[in-house]
Amino acid sequence: MSSGDSLDRRSFLTAAGSAAAAATLAGCSGDGGDGGGTEGEDGGDGTGSDGGDGGDGGSDQTLVYARGDHPENYDPQQSTSGEVAKVTNQVFDTLIQFAPGSGGQLEDALATDYTLEGSTATLTLRQGVTFHNGEEFTASDFKATWQRFTQSDYEYYLGDDTRSGYGPFTLGDWIESVDASQDYELTIELTQQYAPFLRNLAMFASAVLSKAQIEAMGDNQADLGNEPAGTGAFQFDTLDNPNERIRLTANNDYWGDGPNVGTVIFKTITENSTRVQDVINGASHITDNLDSSGFQRAEESETATLLRKDGINHGYMAMNMARFEPFRDQQVRQAIAHAVNTEAIVNQIYQGFATQASQPLPPDVLGHNDDLDPYPTDKEQAQSMLEEAGYGDGFEFELATFSNPRGYNPSPVNTANQVKSDLEEIGLTVNINQFSNFGPYLDYTSAGKHDACFLGWYTDNADPDNFLYVLLDPQVEMDAVPDGQDWVSFDADGYNTLNVSGWANTDYMELVREAQKTYAEGDRKTMYEEASQIAYDESPWVFLDYAETLRAVNEAVAEDTYTISSVGGPYLNTVELQ
Numbered sequence: 314m315s316s317g318d319s320l321d322r323r324s325f326l327t328a329a330g331s332a333a334a335a336a337t338l339a340g341c342s343g344d345g346g347d348g349g350g351t352e353g354e355d356g357g358d359g360t361g362s363d364g365g366d367g368g369d370g371g372s373d374q375t376l377v378y379a380r381g382d383h384p385e386n387y388d389p390q391q392s393t394s395g396e397v398a399k400v401t402n403q404v405f406d407t408l409i410q411f412a413p414g415s416g417g418q419l420e421d422a423l424a425t426d427y428t429l430e431g432s433t434a435t436l437t438l439r440q441g442v443t444f445h446n447g448e449e450f451t452a453s454d455f456k457a458t459w460q461r462f463t464q465s466d467y468e469y470y471l472g473d474d475t476r477s478g479y480g481p482f483t484l485g486d487w488i489e490s491v492d493a494s495q496d497y498e499l500t501i502e503l504t505q506q507y508a509p510f511l512r513n514l515a516m517f518a519s520a521v522l523s524k525a526q527i528e529a530m531g532d533n534q535a536d537l538g539n540e541p542a543g544t545g546a547f548q549f550d551t552l553d554n555p556n557e558r559i560r561l562t563a564n565n566d567y568w569g570d571g572p573n574v575g576t577v578i579f580k581t582i583t584e585n586s587t588r589v590q591d592v593i594n595g596a597s598h599i600t601d602n603l604d605s606s607g608f609q610r611a612e613e614s615e616t617a618t619l620l621r622k623d624g625i626n627h628g629y630m631a632m633n634m635a636r637f638e639p640f641r642d643q644q645v646r647q648a649i650a651h652a653v654n655t656e657a658i659v660n661q662i663y664q665g666f667a668t669q670a671s672q673p674l675p676p677d678v679l680g681h682n683d684d685l686d687p688y689p690t691d692k693e694q695a696q697s698m699l700e701e702a703g704y705g706d707g708f709e710f711e712l713a714t715f716s717n718p719r720g721y722n723p724s725p726v727n728t729a730n731q732v733k734s735d736l737e738e739i740g741l742t743v744n745i746n747q748f749s750n751f752g753p754y755l756d757y758t759s760a761g762k763h764d765a766c767f768l769g770w771y772t773d774n775a776d777p778d779n780f781l782y783v784l785l786d787p788q789v790e791m792d793a794v795p796d797g798q799d800w801v802s803f804d805a806d807g808y809n810t811l812n813v814s815g816w817a818n819t820d821y822m823e824l825v826r827e828a829q830k831t832y833a834e835g836d837r838k839t840m841y842e843e844a845s846q847i848a849y850d851e852s853p854w855v856f857l858d859y860a861e862t863l864r865a866v867n868e869a870v871a872e873d874t875y876t877i878s879s880v881g882g883p884y885l886n887t888v889e890l891q
Contacts, residue, residue, distance in 0.1 A: 328824065364728075373428035374888040374890045375576040376870075378883070379588045379597035381717040382751050383557035383581040387549065388538030389520040390462045393477050393811070394752065395771055398517040400579055403561055403885055404445075405520030405543030406569075408436060408455065409511060413879035416625065416677070417775025419511060422569075423450060423521055424499075429511050432503040440497055444523040445542040445549070452493035457524035459484055459491055463536065469527050471534050478759070478811055479518035482783055483773075487513070490699075502676035506830045508837065512774035515881070546572040546886035557581035571886035573874070585718060586610075591618045592865045598890070599875065599883070600865050604718040605664045611865035620877045621666075625675055627780065628667070628721035629854040630712070630732065635798035635815030637764040639708050641800060646852040648698035650688040652739045653732050657690075659858050662727045666863060670856035672845040673780050679834065680777040680841020685849050687856065696739045707740030710764040714747055715754045721769030721860045728857070729767065759810040766813060767857075775880050777841045781825045783809070785848060787817045789805050794819055799851065816853035 348784040368511065384395045389401045396417045410422035426437035460467035462476055463485030471480075487507045492500040503510060515517060526542050541549050546569065547561035561577040580597065582588035589607040591597040593614045603619075614617040631748070632640040632649065639645050669687040674680055699705055714729045715722075722728060726747060734745040746763070748754035758766045773779050787794075787801050788809035794801055794817045801817040803810065821844050828840040849856075862879045871889040878884060 316392055321412060332361050374574040375578060376574045376885060376888055377578045377580060377597045379580055379582050379591050379600040381602050384752055385554050386538035387541050389518050390471055390476055391538055393479060399883060400559055401520060402517055402786040402882060403547040404545045404549050406545050407515050407519050409515045411515055413876040413884040414878050417880045419515060420692050427511060432506050434501040434510060436499040440570060442544050443566060444544050445564060446523055446526055448523050448525045450544055451496040452499045454524045455499060455521050456491045457527050458522045462525050464552040469534055475535050483513050483516055483518045488560055508779045508829060508832055509774060510777040516773045547577055573889045577885055588640045589865055592867050595867050595869060598867045598870050602718045602720055603863050603865060604723045608666060608863050616868050618866050620864045620866055622862045622877045622879055623773055624720060624860050625772040625879045626721040626769060626860055627670055627673060627675055628857040630765055630767055630856050630857060631814040632765050633761060633763055633815055635761055635802050637710055639704055642702045643851060644698045644702040645704060648695040650852045650855050651691045652695035653735050653855050654690045655687055655857055658728055658731055662724050663733060667858040667860035668856050672849050672856060673785060674777055674845055678777055680838050680845060682842040682845040692738050699739060706737045709742035711744050713747050713766040714745060715751050716747055716749050719769055720862060722767055725767055758813045768813060774878050775871040778829055784811055785816055786822050786825050791819055814853035816849055818847060821847045
């Protein structure tokens with residue numbers, strides 16, 4: 314890697330500033346790859362193929378992706394951030410991947426055949442794949458990846474304080490052992506039947522690392538994110554933290570489709586209007602996390618296109634029962650749900666690019682309960698419920714929020730002001746605590762320091778477990794929840810810090826955990842519908858919205874070469890510039 318190479322850095326920054334000119338002068342890109350793995354069915358048995366033969370790297374063309382934040386560590390095992398995944402998904406591959414634009418259909422990646430029977434997963438691996446460091450990919454790389462992420466007795470274990478929360482729920486809680494005795498065969502024994510397992514292998518946190526790099530990092534595992542080396546379509550070249558930019562270069566030995574450009578640059582523009590204008594002007598080619606004015610400007614532009622797709626996401630306001638005592642009362646939580654005008658939020662603030670949410674699972678995800686409607690806004694009923702709960706005189710609490718738009722909450726500050734205004738009408742005082750950067754915000758909420766907070770979730774794998782278990786099950790032992798109590802402390806042993814409400818309903822937990830072990834789709838559907846009903850009734854969140862996935866794309870991107878996806882991606886390997 315060349316993070317200290319000043320010549321490369323100058324070239325990199327020059328290229329970022331003149332992407333549109335470069336695209337124009339370079340003309341059409343190369344022919345790109347023509348292959349790709351054959352599709353496996355969900356949870357099924359991909360039949361395997363040889364994959365693509367790689368693109369030509371698109372000569373000297375540069376694709377610029379503008380975004381609103383710049384994390385400084387690109388280790389897929391150290392982050393839960395989607396901003397990190399945007400980059401690591403270009404650098405690393407997973408064993409199985411999501412077909413672009415499919416909404417979660419699985420297809421071959423580093424594995425060309427895969428089955429899950431009982432508690433045993435078997436995978437046949439793709440041959441002839443090399444890491445960017447020149448090492449050949451074999452089964453031992455996945456085993457080392459799993460050990461580094463989850464096994465505390467492994468010499469190169471990342472560490473409890475360093476690894477992300479994905480470690481346990483993605484791989485650690487489910488894998489009993491990994492047999493990598495053959496170079497191109499993997500046998501994975503699970504701790505129990507676990508329906509989402511193949512989907513978990515497609516998640517960004519399951520990206521396959523190089524065993525050679527892991528061992529070379531020695532005691533400095535936390536530094537791997539400064540020089541990640543995967544098998545993906547693009548190689549990590551320059552991490553320019555002062556200027557908040559990243560430069561990737563084409564991997565011309567890539568096994569799959571593309572890449573069709575020689576360089577990808579991620580540049581950070583925190584101001585939303587400036588970022589969209591950058592795409593309209595052609596200085597950037599693609600951007601995301603548009604706010605309400607941004608997607609209108611992109612839609613009305615003659616030089617950019619607004620791409621839209623139904624999302625698999627949920628924006629919500631979590632009420633932290635572990636920290637703030639009034640939220641432990643179900644009537645109080647329901648009163649707040651009745652008071653917040655979610656219809657005004659989606660129609661007036663989000664300009665109709667989202668719909669009101671009624672439950673944790675978005676539509677089109679298995680187990681979404683069609684019998685549940687969004688809480689109707691009724692402030693008189695809300696006031697009455699507060700009085701019955703003994704809070705007729707109101708109370709005061711903090712509402713933490715991020716600042717930059719996220720797909721599930723394109724206008725967080727305006728949304729916070731709407732909530733504040735709505736709740737003032739029923740006698741509650743809301744103190745908005747606004748964070749400028751998303752990383753520190755996630756640290757704050759994961760530590761349970763908030764009274765209430767805005768968060769949201771883009772699905773990792775399109776499975777209901779990825780919402781209901783990951784976000785609302787505390788993942789503690791059942792007997793850790795005291796009788797008559799439906800919350801636990803963030804300090805409880807094994808607590809899942811993604812559950813930022815502290816909610817711990819044992820009826821819900823039993824249903825969700827049983828559904829994990831069930832492979833019959835009809836039975837799973839019924840259990841998740843029942844769990845959704847419990848979450849609706851208990852209201853640990855105010856269910857705000859399900860948002861469309863939106864991207865602004867400059868006209869320099871060849872039509873149909875960029876596929877917008879609601880899970881996985883962005884798929885930049887197929888992008889061509891004209």
